[in-house]
Amino acid sequence: MLKLPIYLDNNATTPLDPRVLEAMMPYLTEVFGNAASRNHPFGWAAEEAVDYAREQIASLINCDPKEIIFTSGATESDNLAIKGIFEMYAQKGNHIITTTTEHKAILDTCKHIEKIGGKVTYLPVNAEGLINLEELEAAMTPETILVTIMYGNNETGTIQPIREIAAIAHKHGALFMTDGTQAVGKIPVDVLADGIDLMAFTAHKMYGPKGVGAMYVRRKNPRVKVTAQMDGGGHERGMRSGTLNVPGIVGLGKACELAKQEMAADAARLSTMRDRLEKELLTLEESYVNGSIEHRLPHVANISFKYVEGEGLMMGVKDLAVSSGSACTSASLEPSYVLKALGLSDDLAHSSLRFGLSRFTTDEQIDYAIGHVKEAVTKLREMSPLWEMFQDGIDLDKIEWAEH
Amino acid sequence: MAYSDKVIDHYSNPRNVGTLDKSKKSVGTGLVGAPECGDVMRLQIEVDEATNTITDAKFKTFGCGSAIASSSLATEWLKGKTVDEALAIDNMEIVEELALPPVKIHCSVLAEDAIKSAINDYRVKNGMPELEMAKSHH
Numbered sequence: 001m002l003k004l005p006i007y008l009d010n011n012a013t014t015p016l017d018p019r020v021l022e023a024m025m026p027y028l029t030e031v032f033g034n035a036a037s038r039n040h041p042f043g044w045a046a047e048e049a050v051d052y053a054r055e056q057i058a059s060l061i062n063c064d065p066k067e068i069i070f071t072s073g074a075t076e077s078d079n080l081a082i083k084g085i086f087e088m089y090a091q092k093g094n095h096i097i098t099t100t101t102e103h104k105a106i107l108d109t110c111k112h113i114e115k116i117g118g119k120v121t122y123l124p125v126n127a128e129g130l131i132n133l134e135e136l137e138a139a140m141t142p143e144t145i146l147v148t149i150m151y152g153n154n155e156t157g158t159i160q161p162i163r164e165i166a167a168i169a170h171k172h173g174a175l176f177m178t179d180g181t182q183a184v185g186k187i188p189v190d191v192l193a194d195g196i197d198l199m200a201f202t203a204h205k206m207y208g209p210k211g212v213g214a215m216y217v218r219r220k221n222p223r224v225k226v227t228a229q230m231d232g233g234g235h236e237r238g239m240r241s242g243t244l245n246v247p248g249i250v251g252l253g254k255a256c257e258l259a260k261q262e263m264a265a266d267a268a269r270l271s272t273m274r275d276r277l278e279k280e281l282l283t284l285e286e287s288y289v290n291g292s293i294e295h296r297l298p299h300v301a302n303i304s305f306k307y308v309e310g311e312g313l314m315m316g317v318k319d320l321a322v323s324s325g326s327a328c329t330s331a332s333l334e335p336s337y338v339l340k341a342l343g344l345s346d347d348l349a350h351s352s353l354r355f356g357l358s359r360f361t362t363d364e365q366i367d368y369a370i371g372h373v374k375e376a377v378t379k380l381r382e383m384s385p386l387w388e389m390f391q392d393g394i395d396l397d398k399i400e401w402a403e404h
Numbered sequence: 405m406a407y408s409d410k411v412i413d414h415y416s417n418p419r420n421v422g423t424l425d426k427s428k429k430s431v432g433t434g435l436v437g438a439p440e441c442g443d444v445m446r447l448q449i450e451v452d453e454a455t456n457t458i459t460d461a462k463f464k465t466f467g468c469g470s471a472i473a474s475s476s477l478a479t480e481w482l483k484g485k486t487v488d489e490a491l492a493i494d495n496m497e498i499v500e501e502l503a504l505p506p507v508k509i510h511c512s513v514l515a516e517d518a519i520k521s522a523i524n525d526y527r528v529k530n531g532m533p534e535l536e537m538a539k540s541h542h
Contacts, residue, residue, distance in 0.1 A: 309468055311468035311469065312467055316415075326468070335442070346439070346441075346442075350440075382421065383421050383464055384444075384466040385444055387466075396439060
């Protein structure tokens with residue numbers, strides 16, 4: 001029996017893998033020690049669990065366990081990395097380069113940097129969501145201390161050319177940071193091979209618990225340091241104070257171990273399902289894929305259904321949990337800035353749905369989703385004056401709309 | 405955000421979806437909103453000249469569930485009303501009836517605009533002067 005509603009919003013968060021929960025359980029009950037308690041077995045047991053998690057994580061992204069700093073999640077890691085680098089490398093320069101399609105945790109942190117005297121360049125992206133490497137190179141200055149560009153985009157799944165970006169940053173003496181939130185655990189991320197100096201990521205996007213994440217900080221070639229943003233006991237090599245969230249960290253470690261084992265098989269299965277979903281939905285007239293088809297995370301599809309409004313559509317697909325680039329889903333009345341950065345008109349951005357598949361998504365669920373979305377789009381188009389005008393051959397761009 | 409039962413009912417079973425023949429003198433058409441704002445409503449009325457009464461009303465809406473429900477409700481209310489009674493419909497009545505939250509009030513404003521715009525179209529077609537739109541747009 002198919003259980004409804006079906007969860008296809010896995011870019012927002014993923015369910016906890018039962019194997020992760022099982023690994024965490026003892027640390028929520030009998031093994032409750034503080035990992036910083038050096039003088040009794042309760043503390044030792046907690047510290048041992050944290051050290052083991054560090055190894056599991058390091059093994060997934062190919063770094064040294066000492067290079068992992070635990071945080072509360074990707075937002076904190078993004079803040080800590082950018083603000084911490086800005087302070088630590090103030091002698092060298094004050095310029096940061098990023099893109100217009102980053103997550104708000106990066107963009108708003110960069111705006112903060114501008115307020116406190118930093119300079120930030122926001123690189124545009126092309127219709128696929130990719131930056132232009134020549135524009136990146138041209139934006140580099142002797143003052144540039146950091147290039148921060150996300151690995152895979154949360155709305156479209158577009159994957160940036162990370163190795164090439166890192167090489168350009170390094171050539172000009174800047175550090176390279178990436179927000180790996182959507183990519184780590186989904187596609188191979190190798191910080192050494194990719195040339196990443198700092199990376200933010202989080203457990204709850206890869207079947208781990210919420211409230212725990214990490215920041216990778218390179219220790220050699222070069223040795224990277226960030227200024228702590230929170231004062232306290234000097235945990236995590238002085239970069240992030242606060243008693244460690246031991247059960248959460250154990251969960252993140254286990255999630256990374258499972259990702260390493262299952263990533264290749266998951267990615268192959270999910271991309272097949274995603275492609276089928278997409279192919280079927282594109283049989284609807286006037287529907288378009290947003291983002292890059294070639295350079296894309298395996299589990300993400302973002303599709304605009306022209307002449308249908310996204311929030312209305314989400315209400316029509318009430319048996320599916322998905323998200324939309326429509327204005328109405330956000331507190332502001334603006335449609336998705338990511339889709340607009342790709343050059344989509346406001347009305348196409350309003351008409352988009354994002355599907356995020358997971359390890360737990362089944363073929364049966366995808367079958368249901370295909371039928372459900374097709375039915376809702378067709379029904380709403382019958383109700384849409386724009387669809388009728390399109391059918392009648394009226395050019396909607398030539399109409400003088402009454403702005404309201 | 406949760407929708408009220410009435411919004412869900414109008415969204416799931418919209419009343420009076422369709423198109424009237426806009427070339428007819430007795431039909432008034434209002435097209436308001438803009439695709440880039442995420443809402444476009446087209447509301448049409450057919451008026452019996454002798455009694456000045458709205459005999460039929462149809463809509464098509466591109467928008468969220470609240471926009472669809474607001475226009476569906478408007479067509480329901482319009483049928484059987486005189487044109488003067490229709491002009492008196494205030495957007496806040498729609499807000500109350502559908503229990504729209506503050507972020508959706510613009511949907512009701514749009515529906516009121518659509519009613520007035522359809523009436524104006526009818527008036528102009530029948531040689532009457534256009535009415536001033538009292539409500540300011542936000």
